[in-house]
């Protein structure tokens with residue numbers, strides 16, 4: 001884990017970890033999936049009042065304009081842009097070389113920013129514009145990974161993006177990318193630290209999480225965020241609830257004892273909550289006919 005860096009102020013002191021590029025990513029960020037119209041308030045409160053410095057969003061979340069207004073309010077309140085870390089993602093229907101720049105420009109405009117800190121490939125599959133969920137025959141098409149990555153590299157070279165990376169890549173796909181990348185991916189995003197939202201797994205009420213929370217006099221949300229940090233990842237819990245926002249960043253001056261950390265790591269019935277089935281699997285026509293296909297049979 002990297003040495004802590006502090007930003008000062010009344011709110012929580014953020015800690016950071018260096019990326020391969022040398023830029024540093026805040027250890028706790030704010031997720032914005034399904035934040036809807038509350039995104040503006042949660043982003044501005046999180047940054048200006050609570051000490052968050054990282055916001056994770058995506059074109060597909062449909063909240064980038066709201067997030068942009070929240071960022072603007074936080075900057076207006078005195079937080080400098082250079083102290084923020086903003087991540088967005090390119091959606092599957094824009095995953096062709098000729099659409100990368102357009103998608104990126106739309107994202108910058110919606111977020112009211114001049115550059116992004118991190119731009120990620122959201123999922124490594126190319127979807128036709130307006131594809132159904134689940135996709136119909138012919139709606140999942142070939143993904144030109146090398147061509148798309150070249151366009152993303154251009155954004156870095158033009159200083160419009162500081163780091164580029166991926167989400168939902170298997171080891172096989174990462175190796176394919178590493179074979180062609182001139183600029184290596186800085187991040188393979190891990191997400192849903194609390195078990196995600198409706199349809200996900202309610203880890204906040206898991207008995208083992210509750211036991212550790214009670215023992216340490218912390219909330220279940222804090223225990224889950226801290227577990228992810230101690231595991232060695234940065235973390236992006238989503239919340240639009242002010243109390244949760246406060247809890248989720250208050251994780252830097254205590255630790256989960258090793259025995260409890262191991263108990264949490266061994267919680268029963270672990271599985272991937274967001275498996276991509278609804279987004280990409282067409283059982284009869286493919287090309288992805290099962291969840292195993294989505295994950296290259298690596299699970």
Ligand code: NDP
Pocket residue numbers: 030031032033034056057122167168189191192193194195196197198204219220221222236237238239240241243244245247248274
């Ligand atoms: P999380 O695991 O972050 O869980 C969010 C849920 O937990 C919400 O219902 C939230 O409700 C609740 N919650 C938050 N804090 C607490 C707390 N302290 N105590 C109790 N409940 C709490 O879910 P996400 O799936 O949203 O993952 C986080 C972020 O990761 C996303 O928002 C998105 O930015 C990113 N992501 C990226 C993906 C990718 O493909 N790259 C996929 C999925 C997510 P409330 O708002 O009421 O607090």
Ligand code: 1BO
Pocket residue numbers: 033058060
């Ligand atoms: C549909 C988008 C999945 C969450 O990132």
